[in-house]
Amino acid sequence: MKILIVDDSEIARHSLEMLLHAIGYTDVLSCSSAHDALNLLGVFDKIVSENSPVDLVLMDVMMPEMNGIDAISHIRAVHQLKDIPIIMVSISGEVSFLERAFAAGATDFISKPINAIELSARVRAAFRLKMEMDIRKEREQQLEVLNRTLEVMCNIDNLTGIANRRCFDETLVNEWEDALRSRQPLSMLLIDIDVFKEFNDTYGHVEGDACLQQVAKALRDCVDAPGACTARFGGEEFVILLPSADQISAEKLAASIHAKIAHLQILHSVSKVENFVTVSIGVVSVVPESSAKSLDMLKAADNALYAAKQQGRNRTVIGLPILAMH
Ligand SMILES: Nc1nc2c(ncn2[C@@H]2O[C@H](COP(=O)(O)OP(=O)(O)OP(=O)(O)O)[C@@H](O)[C@H]2O)c(=O)[nH]1
Numbered sequence: 001m002k003i004l005i006v007d008d009s010e011i012a013r014h015s016l017e018m019l020l021h022a023i024g025y026t027d028v029l030s031c032s033s034a035h036d037a038l039n040l041l042g043v044f045d046k047i048v049s050e051n052s053p054v055d056l057v058l059m060d061v062m063m064p065e066m067n068g069i070d071a072i073s074h075i076r077a078v079h080q081l082k083d084i085p086i087i088m089v090s091i092s093g094e095v096s097f098l099e100r101a102f103a104a105g106a107t108d109f110i111s112k113p114i115n116a117i118e119l120s121a122r123v124r125a126a127f128r129l130k131m132e133m134d135i136r137k138e139r140e141q142q143l144e145v146l147n148r149t150l151e152v153m154c155n156i157d158n159l160t161g162i163a164n165r166r167c168f169d170e171t172l173v174n175e176w177e178d179a180l181r182s183r184q185p186l187s188m189l190l191i192d193i194d195v196f197k198e199f200n201d202t203y204g205h206v207e208g209d210a211c212l213q214q215v216a217k218a219l220r221d222c223v224d225a226p227g228a229c230t231a232r233f234g235g236e237e238f239v240i241l242l243p244s245a246d247q248i249s250a251e252k253l254a255a256s257i258h259a260k261i262a263h264l265q266i267l268h269s270v271s272k273v274e275n276f277v278t279v280s281i282g283v284v285s286v287v288p289e290s291s292a293k294s295l296d297m298l299k300a301a302d303n304a305l306y307a308a309k310q311q312g313r314n315r316t317v318i319g320l321p322i323l324a325m326h
Helices: 009-021 034-041 068-076 095-104 117-154 165-182 196-203 205-222 247-264 293-310
Strands: 003-006 028-031 056-058 086-090 108-111 186-193 229-234 237-243 279-286 317-318
Touching: 003 009, 003 034, 009 028, 009 117, 028 034, 034 056, 034 068, 056 068, 056 117, 068 086, 068 095, 086 095, 086 117, 095 108, 108 117, 165 186, 165 229, 165 237, 165 293, 186 196, 186 205, 186 247, 186 293, 196 205, 205 229, 205 237, 205 247, 237 247, 247 279, 247 317, 279 293, 293 317
Parallel strands: 003 028, 003 056, 056 086, 086 108, 279 317
Antiparallel strands: 186 237, 186 279, 229 237
C-alpha cells in the first residue's frame, strides 16, 4: 500500500513518515506542494491511468500557492481518482473548515499533533474503504460486461447467428422514425424458403436446420449496405431492412439473393420449383409518411411475398405502395 504525504513543512513530512514507518507502512512518498502532488497523481495529464500511483493521500491543509482543500477538489474532478482515500491533516478542527474539506471530497480528518494510535486506525479504515470500493468497482464492471453480453444474446437468433425477430422489430420502428424525419426511402425484403416443409420431411430436421444456416449466411454475404439489418423473421422466413435504399437497390439485392441461393445448389429433390433450394421474396420500398405505420410496410411486404408464392415461387414481387393499401 503506497501512501503519499503532501505537506510544505519538511519537518512535518519527516515526522509523519517516521510515524507511518513505526506503524508498519514503509511505502511512503512525499511532496512539498499541492502542485507537485497533483502532478504525481497525473491530474494534469491528458490521459490519466486507471491505476492510481498511490493508495492513500495524507494532505496538509495550509500550504502556500494551493491549499489542501483546493487540491482535493482538483483530484476529485478526475474520474479515475475519485475513489482514492484522502485524509486531511490540520491543526484546525473547526466546523466550517471540516465542512469545506468534506464537501471538497476528503475521506477523513486527522488533527495535528498526530497521535500514532489514531493515525494507525484512520489509515487502516481508509484502506479498508478503498478495498471495498475496488471490489465494488470490479463487480460493477463485471456486471456491465454481463449486461452487454446478455443484450447481444437477446438480439441474436440461436440457430443462424443473425439478428432475431425481436431485434428486427426494434430496428424497424427506429428506422421508420429516422426515414420519416429525414424523408429518405426505406426498403424491406421478406424472404421465404420455398416448399421447406417437404425439405424437412425428405431430409430431416437436422438437414433443415443446416439449410436455414446456409441461407442465412448467403443473405448476410449478399447484404453490404451500411445500417442494413438482416434477421430471421421466424421459421423459414427472413427479412432484410435497408435504410436509405430505394426500390431499384432493393430489387438488385433481391436478384443477387436468388443468384446466390441458386449457386449454393442445396439439393431439394422433391421441390416443385427446382431440384435445389429456392426462395420467394416480397419487396417494399417507401418514403415513410406520418399517415402510415411501420407495420403497414411489413404487411405490404407480406402481401408481395404471398403473391410471389402464388405466381410459382422462386421469384421477387414488388409490393404496392403502402398508401395504396389503405
Ligand atoms: N428444420 C427446421 N425447420 C423449421 C424451423 N422452423 C420452421 N421450420 C419448418 O418450416 C416449414 C414451413 O412450412 P410451410 O409454412 O408449410 O411452408 P413451405 O413448405 O415452405 O411452403 P411455401 O412457403 O408455400 O413454399 C415447416 O415444416 C416447419 O416445421 C427450424 O427452425 N428448423
